[in-house]
Amino acid sequence: MPSDSRHVSEHIDRSPADVYAYTSDPANLPAWAHGLGSSVENMDGRWFVQTPDGPAAVAFAPPNDLGVLDHQVTTPSGRTVHVPMRVLADGDGSEVVFTVRRMPGMTDEELERDAGLVAADLATLKRVLEAPRL
Numbered sequence: 497m498p499s500d501s502r503h504v505s506e507h508i509d510r511s512p513a514d515v516y517a518y519t520s521d522p523a524n525l526p527a528w529a530h531g532l533g534s535s536v537e538n539m540d541g542r543w544f545v546q547t548p549d550g551p552a553a554v555a556f557a558p559p560n561d562l563g564v565l566d567h568q569v570t571t572p573s574g575r576t577v578h579v580p581m582r583v584l585a586d587g588d589g590s591e592v593v594f595t596v597r598r599m600p601g602m603t604d605e606e607l608e609r610d611a612g613l614v615a616a617d618l619a620t621l622k623r624v625l626e627a628p629r630l
Contacts, residue, residue, distance in 0.1 A: 500598040502611040506618035508590045510625045515590040516563050516583045518625060520556055528621040531613035532569070547572065565592075592618055 508515050518524055522543040525536045533545030533552060544551040550572035557566045563583035570576045580595040596611045 500607065502596040502607065503593055504596060504611055504614045504618060505591050505593045506615075506622050507586055508592060508622045508625050509588070510590060511588075512563055512583050512585050512590045515592060515621075515625060516565070519565055519583065519592070519621065520559065522554055522556065525554070528624050529617050530620065531610075531617045545569075549573070592621065594618060 519528075522536055522538070525532060525545060526534065529545075532554070533547045535546045536554075537544050537546075537551075543554045545554055552572055553568075553570040555568050555570075557564050563585075565581040565583060567579050567581065568576050569579060577597075577599070579597075582593045584591045584593060594614050594617075596607065596614050598607045602610075
């Protein structure tokens, strides 16, 4: 049975290479991905974000030239969630596409809430990357 998904996207006026380079660095997560966690730490080569339930591990796809930012989040309870994410060329800029999937037992309201949180995070990413550079 196929999953129920929402594709949330944001146009960013920066090159796909710039967007990918910034977004693929887990150290930058606290600046734009507030829905994921409040802080990030690298421990023995693994990245962890602090969530209300404790530390969650985050692992991105290996570096690539295709804009694939898929990542896995392993929650403090041990559940691993695969998160599809892409940076696509869009005119002179980029489009970041994040797929929000319905988890087992998730209500329509919870799915829409999660999609809204992702949209807010992508809007923050846009603001960060489009801010004037000194």
